Amino acid sequence: MRQFIRFRRWVLFVLTIFLTAINLLWTFCLLETEINSQRINKSYNRITKKLVAMDRINNATIPPLNQRINQTLVEKNSKHNFRLAFDNINFETGRWDNHRHYKMYDFALIGDKFIKSSYENxxxxxTQSSVERLYSLTQVAHQWNGPISTAVYVAGNEEFFILQHFVTYMRLCFSFIRDNVTFHIAVPSNKKPVQGHIPNLVNSFDCQYPEQTLRHLLKIRNPDTIRWRLKNEYPQNHLRNLARKGCQNKYVFLTDIDIIPSANMVSLLNKFLPSVKCSYRCAYVIPTFEIDNRAKFPASKPELMRLYRKGLARPFHEKVFIYNQYATNFSIWLSNSSNEDDRAHISHVVTNFEFLYEPFYVAFDDVPAHDERFIGYGFTRNSQVYEMFISGYTFFVLSPVFTCHWGLQQKKARPVWREQQNNLNRKRFEMFKHEILARYKKKTTRK
Known part of the structure; x- marks a missing residue:
């Protein structure tokens, strides 16, 4: 009997300890949930205060907004029943990249006429962009009258809120954004946004100044977010693959967000591409120039050539890194304009391929993917073009179409972090090169 009593006391003691532990654990979980909720609410409150303060500062420091434009925004908002962009995205879903470093959200927002435009062209x-460069999309979409697949990299709550407001603003202000542009989002695994309610300030923005509007929105980012962005590599190749696979067309023209197409390019390519007779793996290079910020964007090749003769335009990266576009052979492209008409045609064939060649080109959507081992700066685009060359692609330079990048770039001392990324990618390329040569069974003497 005594043994039984001792055993029962022991069981009660163990059960008491177990229930106490469960109670403590449950209390801790509730406290942690409440703390996290408080953190999120605190973040939302801080961002909301910044947005409201920013709105007051804007109204006090910049000229009064055009009442007609603002009224148009209000009318469009009412007519189209606009809500903040991406308000239905769930960041607990999405698909991982191969190394589970980033999550991708395909077709996060689809242009109203994107599918129709994809059938017609x-x-x-x-194209791909970080949040702070997204203002360039307004000029890109204005020039490119066709479907656009845009991948945007977003890190954390603040950048997602900026993206929501700015994309909503662009869609309300510019019909060519609302109709033709589809957005995809990539986020880092350790800085996923958390959705919450914030005030819609879109009606306080001026449709005439997209770059200024974005710069004001960017002021809500705190120093920690900016420092995080500087320390962590920008996944360019992930975004390029994401944007390219969002296209629904036979041909894809893959660019960066600050590369502006010449006028009427879609129509010219619609007529040219069905007529080409490509026997084996062809890519059509669109020559890229950089133009002085003081100049007006050239409406045609003759206007571009006038800027070139005045020193207000020159081949892209000519002073910064000439091999970037050197193989395009701009001298031939510039010299054969006298007998050209307005139709797109092949100017010449690239015969002097350089390893570091990084043209912007139009090709079938079966070209090799951009290798996602290359993160940050260095060897991101040229490694993909190198694989195309090794696999047997021929590059044809088109005329009179072209693209432009604003600003005559000068060689400056690069920051340490950028050179570190470049050196790391250079080491990665050595392994990549051996893999490519083995895959396509080419001799290592071909460079």
Whole structure:
């Protein structure tokens, strides 16, 4: 009997300890949930205060907004029943990249006429951007009258809120954004946004100044977010693959967000591409120039050549890194304009391929993917073009179409972090090169 009593006391003691532990654990979980909720609410409150303060500062420091434009925004908002962009995205879903470093959200927002435009045109423009450069999309979409697949990299709550407001603003202000542009989002695994309610300030923005509007929105980012962005590599190749696979067309024109197409390019390519007779793996290079910020964007090749003769335009990266576009052979492209008409045609064939060649080109959507081992700066685009060359692609330079990048770039001392990324990618390329040569069974003497 005594043994039984001792055993029962022991069981009660163990059960008491177990229930106490469960109670403590449950209390801790509730406290942690409440703390996290408080953190999120605190973040939302801080961002909301910044947005409201920013709105007051804007109204006090910049000229009064055009009442007609603001009224148009209000009318469009009412007519189209606009809500903040991406308000239905769930960041607990999405698909991982191969190394589970980033999550991708395909077709996070689809242009109203994107599908229709994809059926009507043979080529789609695919581009990628960080949040702070997204203002360039307004000029890109204005020039490119066709489907556009845009991948945007977003880190944390603040950048996602900026993206929501700015994309909503662009869609309300510019019909060519609302109709033709589809957005995809990539986020880092350790800085996923958390959705919450914030005030819609879109009606306080001026449709005439997209770059200024974005710069004001960017002021809500705190120093920690900016420092995080500087320390962590920008996944360019992930975004390029994401944007390209969002295109629904036979041909894809893959660019960066600050590369502006010449006028009427979609129409010219719609007529040219069905007529080409490519026997084996062809890519059509669109020559890229950089133009002085003081100049007006050239409406045609003759206007571009006038800027070139005045020193207000020159081949892209000519002073910064000439091999970037050298193989395009701009001297031939510039010299054969006298007998050209307005139709797109092949100017010449690239015969002097350089390893570091990084042209912007139009091709079938079966070209090799951009290798996602290359993160940050260095060897991101040229490694993909190198694989195309090794696999047997021929590069044809088109005329009179072209693209431009604003600003005559000068060689400056690069920051340490950028050179470190470049050196790391250079080491990665050595392994990549051996893999490519083995895959396509080419001799290592071909460079």
């Amino acid at each position: 043979i080529v789609c423009l695919a």
